[in-house]
Amino acid sequence: MTTHTTRMLILGSGPAGLSAAIYGARAGLAPIVVQGIQPGGQLMTTTDVENYPGFKDVIQGPWLMEQMQAQAEHVGTRMMWDTVVEIDLSRRPFRLIGDSGDVYEGDVLVIATGAQAKWLGLDSEEALKGKGVSACATCDGFFFRGKKIAVIGGGNTAVEEALYLTNHSDDVTLIHRRDSFRAEKILQDRLFAHKNVTVLWNKEVETFVDGGGTAGLVALDLVDTVTGEKSRLDVEGGFVAIGHHPATELFRGHLELDSDHYIKVQTGSTKTSVPGVFACGDVMDKVYRQAVTAAGTGCMAALDAERFLAEADFEVAEAAE
Secondary structure: OEEEEEEEEEEEEOOOHHHHHHHHHHHOOOOOOOOOOOHHHHHHHHOOOOOOOOOOOOOOOOHHHHHHHHHHHHHOOOEEEEEEEEEEOOOOEEEEEEEEOOEEEEEEEEEEEOOEEEOOOOOHHHHHHHOOEEEEEEHHHHOOOOOOOEEEEHHHHHHHHHHHHHOOOOOOOOOOOOOOOOHHHHHHHHHHHOOOOEEEEEEEEEEEEEEEOOEEOOOEEEEEEEOOOEEEEEEOOEEOOOOOOEOOHHEEOOEEEEOOOOOOOOOOOEOOOOOOOEEEEHHHOOOOOOOOHHHHHHHHHHHHHHHHHHHHHHHHHHOOO
16 A cells, blocks of 8 residues: 655546646646546547537547646646545545555545436447437537437436527427426426427437448437337437536535536635535536636636635744744
């Protein structure tokens, strides 16, 4: 067992964690990033990225994350390959234990563990991810301009994504397995008033149909949840919009979470309910969930952490006089 100590400990290595690392390293805090189960975050499973500022041409998600990691390491970040299984936030330095048995101690902790989109769990869905099937309309809607699109879900996420996709398509179908939405009424009113959105009630997706070759998704096979009747809907884009799971299981009972299990932060900052612990990226943001906003909050977390340490160091120096 080895104990690794640092002034700034960062959990998670997506855009939020690596941005925090870049700012922390440049401030001389020699951060350690514990990479977790999915090094690089959700962008590692995203092929074409067209909305990250600074790149005229389409770039690849994994390449972008490799560049961020290289930059973080170049300015003084240490990357650790481990998955944290136990935490102690009751005192500083904060103490994390990895499944390797190694211990990580940090004077401040930045949590950037992210969130994962919920999927339907179908084999056909898995096979067509990135080939017509997506879980992020704002990320991928642009690629379906003028095409026939379906959105699956019935909550705020589904209704918002269906409305957003009308910017790119005049033929959007929203498929819901029940006969009413869970979404807020104001969103439902906007949806029902939109001429380019059709709603299919009491329908579940049975299969995402592969057109073979380079065609990708060509249709959805549906089943009626009331009658059992089967039908097919021809579409070129299928957006699964049934919510997200923030990766916060580790922090339950240690940090204040909201009703959807996202980490609560003070408005306008990344400060959590425990002084010296900061949260950034999709683990605290259930509204925007973009790589660029994750990177922005990663910067905020590093600056908040740096200020916290400066104040703590000043108090210690004062007390010693």
